Amino acid sequence: MFEIRGKTAVVTGSGRGIGRDIAVQLARLGARVVVNVKKRQEDGKETLNMVLGYSDGILVQADVSRRDGARTLVRETLDAFGQVHILVNNAGLGIGAPFLDADDALIDKMVSTNLMSAVYCSQEFARVMQPGGCIVMMASMAGVRPMSMLSLYGISKAAVIKLAEYLALELAPKRIRVNAVAPSVVRTKMGESLIEFLGLDDEEYGMKHTLTGRMITVEEVTDAVLFLIRSESITGHTLMIDSGQALMSELSLARLGAGQE
Numbered sequence: 001m002f003e004i005r006g007k008t009a010v011v012t013g014s015g016r017g018i019g020r021d022i023a024v025q026l027a028r029l030g031a032r033v034v035v036n037v038k039k040r041q042e043d044g045k046e047t048l049n050m051v052l053g054y055s056d057g058i059l060v061q062a063d064v065s066r067r068d069g070a071r072t073l074v075r076e077t078l079d080a081f082g083q084v085h086i087l088v089n090n091a092g093l094g095i096g097a098p099f100l101d102a103d104d105a106l107i108d109k110m111v112s113t114n115l116m117s118a119v120y121c122s123q124e125f126a127r128v129m130q131p132g133g134c135i136v137m138m139a140s141m142a143g144v145r146p147m148s149m150l151s152l153y154g155i156s157k158a159a160v161i162k163l164a165e166y167l168a169l170e171l172a173p174k175r176i177r178v179n180a181v182a183p184s185v186v187r188t189k190m191g192e193s194l195i196e197f198l199g200l201d202d203e204e205y206g207m208k209h210t211l212t213g214r215m216i217t218v219e220e221v222t223d224a225v226l227f228l229i230r231s232e233s234i235t236g237h238t239l240m241i242d243s244g245q246a247l248m249s250e251l252s253l254a255r256l257g258a259g260q261e
């Protein structure tokens, strides 16, 4: 099993939500953690304080949807800790919109934040990562099964899943494993917009849209990420965590999006 204690881990987009929980749990397990935000320094400082309660860490403000942001993150990581073993490409943006209404600015923002951030960070970090290290991509169930109003988000997350497979092949000679996690809706700032759009509370969402009757939690997503980091025999895999939602029909949501219900 891959030992997290004593390693250096970078979690992009860890100012709040899923990224924050991953960063804090990695610190709890003894990793030095690099917290990253795009602009909300206060969120980043809060996460860093939680990290410092367990281990060492730094905060890096950098827009990882741009090449220079990814380079800044690598440089500050190496300046602080000298090496890197774990990268979690978590930064993401979930804006729902009908495909026909999406303008170029929205298309560019969705692709750069959800896909190019993972491309730039994987490339820049894999060049300096220790052998035996690993990368985990934060994908989405929307990248596996189409969800209403999420075409741009879904296609960028589908590409992230393929990126994990391609990099698992290409980085294997460097002894770097690459995997992805694909969660369904989680109650974070991002997840809340979809839940509010549907007008459901968590219990109703669980009953209507899952096989298990319950929405997944941030902690369950973190557990999936930690599992993939520790499992040295798993690479090129996407672990879906969705309470069985991907097996259910999207028809009612599609009708809702089209104003037919």
Ligand SMILES: NC(=O)c1ccc[n+]([C@@H]2O[C@H](COP(=O)([O-])OP(=O)(O)OC[C@H]3O[C@@H](n4cnc5c(N)ncnc54)[C@H](OP(=O)(O)O)[C@@H]3O)[C@@H](O)[C@H]2O)c1
Pocket (backbone or CB within 6 Å): 012, 013, 014, 015, 016, 017, 018, 019, 036, 037, 038, 039, 040, 041, 043, 062, 063, 064, 065, 066, 089, 090, 091, 092, 093, 094, 113, 117, 138, 139, 140, 141, 182, 183, 184, 185, 186, 187, 188, 189, 190, 191, 192
């Ligand atoms: N919540 C869900 O239902 C759900 C479901 C499936 C997958 N996911 C995926 O899980 C990941 C985390 O989602 P979340 O729900 O925790 O989101 P969230 O609550 O909106 O948090 C997103 C974090 O990412 C940071 N970020 C965004 N763009 C960035 C950039 N270009 N550079 C650096 N940091 C950036 C934000 O920092 P700033 O505030 O400074 O911009 C924020 O700290 C995303 O990849 C998302 O697509 C979420």
